[in-house]
Amino acid sequence: MKESITSVLREQRVIEPPKDFSLSAHISSFEEYEKLCRAAQDDPEGYWSKIAAELDWFEPWQKVLEWNYPYAKWFLGGRLNASYNCLDRHLTGWRKNKAAIIWEGEPGESRTLTYQQLHREVCRFANGLKRLGVSSGDRVAIYMPMVPELVIAVLACARIGAVHTVIFGGFAAHAIRDRINDAKAKVVVTADGGYRRGQEIQLKPNVDEALTNCPSVQSVVVFRRTGNQFITMHHGRDCWWHDLLSETDANCPAESLDSEHPLFILYTSGTTGKPKGVLHTTGGYLVGTTITSKWVFDLKDTDTFWCTADIGWITGHSYVVYGPLSNAATVVMYEGAPNWPQPDRFWQIVDKYSVSILYTAPTAIRAFMKWGDEWPSRHSLSSLRLLGTVGEPINPEAWMWYYNVIGKQRCPIVDTWWQTETGAIMLSPLPGATPTVPGSATKPLPGIVPDIVDKQGNSLPDNTGGYLVIRKPWPSMLRTLYGDDERYERQYWNEIPGVYFTGDGARRDERGYYWIMGRVDDVINVAGHRLSTMEIESALVSHPAVAEAAVVDRPDSITGQAIVAFVTLAAGFQPSSELQQDLKDHVCKEIGALARPQEIRFTEALPKTRSGKIMRRLLRDVARGEESLGDTSTLEDISVLARLRDEQE
Numbered sequence: 001m002k003e004s005i006t007s008v009l010r011e012q013r014v015i016e017p018p019k020d021f022s023l024s025a026h027i028s029s030f031e032e033y034e035k036l037c038r039a040a041q042d043d044p045e046g047y048w049s050k051i052a053a054e055l056d057w058f059e060p061w062q063k064v065l066e067w068n069y070p071y072a073k074w075f076l077g078g079r080l081n082a083s084y085n086c087l088d089r090h091l092t093g094w095r096k097n098k099a100a101i102i103w104e105g106e107p108g109e110s111r112t113l114t115y116q117q118l119h120r121e122v123c124r125f126a127n128g129l130k131r132l133g134v135s136s137g138d139r140v141a142i143y144m145p146m147v148p149e150l151v152i153a154v155l156a157c158a159r160i161g162a163v164h165t166v167i168f169g170g171f172a173a174h175a176i177r178d179r180i181n182d183a184k185a186k187v188v189v190t191a192d193g194g195y196r197r198g199q200e201i202q203l204k205p206n207v208d209e210a211l212t213n214c215p216s217v218q219s220v221v222v223f224r225r226t227g228n229q230f231i232t233m234h235h236g237r238d239c240w241w242h243d244l245l246s247e248t249d250a251n252c253p254a255e256s257l258d259s260e261h262p263l264f265i266l267y268t269s270g271t272t273g274k275p276k277g278v279l280h281t282t283g284g285y286l287v288g289t290t291i292t293s294k295w296v297f298d299l300k301d302t303d304t305f306w307c308t309a310d311i312g313w314i315t316g317h318s319y320v321v322y323g324p325l326s327n328a329a330t331v332v333m334y335e336g337a338p339n340w341p342q343p344d345r346f347w348q349i350v351d352k353y354s355v356s357i358l359y360t361a362p363t364a365i366r367a368f369m370k371w372g373d374e375w376p377s378r379h380s381l382s383s384l385r386l387l388g389t390v391g392e393p394i395n396p397e398a399w400m401w402y403y404n405v406i407g408k409q410r411c412p413i414v415d416t417w418w419q420t421e422t423g424a425i426m427l428s429p430l431p432g433a434t435p436t437v438p439g440s441a442t443k444p445l446p447g448i449v450p451d452i453v454d455k456q457g458n459s460l461p462d463n464t465g466g467y468l469v470i471r472k473p474w475p476s477m478l479r480t481l482y483g484d485d486e487r488y489e490r491q492y493w494n495e496i497p498g499v500y501f502t503g504d505g506a507r508r509d510e511r512g513y514y515w516i517m518g519r520v521d522d523v524i525n526v527a528g529h530r531l532s533t534m535e536i537e538s539a540l541v542s543h544p545a546v547a548e549a550a551v552v553d554r555p556d557s558i559t560g561q562a563i564v565a566f567v568t569l570a571a572g573f574q575p576s577s578e579l580q581q582d583l584k585d586h587v588c589k590e591i592g593a594l595a596r597p598q599e600i601r602f603t604e605a606l607p608k609t610r611s612g613k614i615m616r617r618l619l620r621d622v623a624r625g626e627e628s629l630g631d632t633s634t635l636e637d638i639s640v641l642a643r644l645r646d647e648q649e
């Protein structure tokens, strides 16, 4: 037991890539990795050109990079199409009959779409969108369960140059409305429902409620997933997916788009209550996701790749859809919860489809640990050859469990650090090349130039906690925040002069390995879901009983962080457990269940500085109380994070 709570700062275990893995890996040694890093350093543009050449371009680019700080354009003059790269280019040889998507619904149904079939459905839906008047540059909001039609809708947008904005199915009406209005979406694609934990989840009613105040929306397409009899179709606005497709043909050539044509907007929480519309463009994003899928996951034609993320998050965009499909991989997609009907659903799926690469989040791994080894031990898991993790720091204990119990000490683990804004993986081991240390995302990928700095942007020595920044532009970086260049500059580039600021605190050890500690801003990461404290606070104060609210994070052994809200009540309201419940429900209704506070504490007043700022550090200490933290590393990180956060304020 002592062994398993080794502190991150003292973590000494080094796990070398298995020899047989290295032998057949795309990047097969540390020397090869270092050679790539040197090539990227000596001639960044030449390096990225070579990688971009792996995609199919309709027109070659004239210039690799135009860097007009802090605005980047990559592969200028080049023309391509993301959907063409994910589909059409795989249809000329044997891969046309290769499985692109193997889907399993939560109730147990299974569907497989080959590349040829997926291409056909994407073309038909793209024609359907055109019939609804969608053209290049128009925004299409997608609010769907994890069904193949979600991928079809995404790629259909990309095919005609429409900009998709996928809204996670767990968001409530209010959050949907904000996103649709910010993007000024013309069409919404949704479903009558979906399945989660044996329940039918409501999607269409949320869309209906959101659309009471979304003037830009002209049409809603509804995919029939559950056969829900109780949904309402609005005449003149709503149409069924199958009706729309009944008259469309399967001939829809992919548009030739400029490399900088917007591909999608994905909203993510920032430090204010208003979500940020992170904008990614076609060429650079596809270059980043294609090469990282290939190298980090060592993707081969024989693999079955399962990234368990929902497509509503960036991980799903990059590693369920664009990256793997651009590599012609076979992707597993699962609709529901990991513990339905029993806690071994994931392991059942791994065996059923012979999944060889599994990519999931630390929060899921910690939940599996809690549910007990008997669940994975009922299954062989012998098809697995590589494991990945993303979304939050993974504690060494969970890392070792993943390695021992799931990977049976055969499978390398790639702990991948990146963000919605970075588009693709930035820090990660390469599984055939990089020795891993539990809890560290190890080193930057070739061409990525991170650093640990102080508030002024000065590089810090090894093993000093500081701000994680990226010094050089990279192809899959966000281009701006949709419609808000000013916020883009302020948020990412002005805080620490001259570099991209990630919002994370981290340190680098003497071997150059990075250790991520967590956010230093007012972003909370609950179960790998990014939420802003202010977003939750504004949801709380919109309740008539609340005068003022302050939201902070508290370490949680499963979800990484949990939400604790301090609330002062408006005159005439009394603290009660019913009110606590009511306030929690209210946050769910406003934002979605993912933002549900774990605890609501009533307080007479909130601690404030003389200038009226809420003293969050104090509240964090109170919220943490005597909680047992389990992992001593967390304590050390917390004190460093507290210092970095103080400096920020």
Ligand code: PRX
Binding pocket: 268, 313, 314, 315, 389, 390, 391, 392, 393, 394, 415, 416, 417, 418, 419, 420, 421, 441, 502, 503, 504, 516, 517, 518, 519, 525, 528, 529, 530
């Ligand atoms: O704090 C970092 C954490 O997740 C944040 C990005 O969240 P999001 O944009 O939702 O993207 C999540 C999936 C890419 C980061 O600022 N994070 C992500 N990956 C890791 C991580 N923290 C530690 N280790 C990671 N591997």
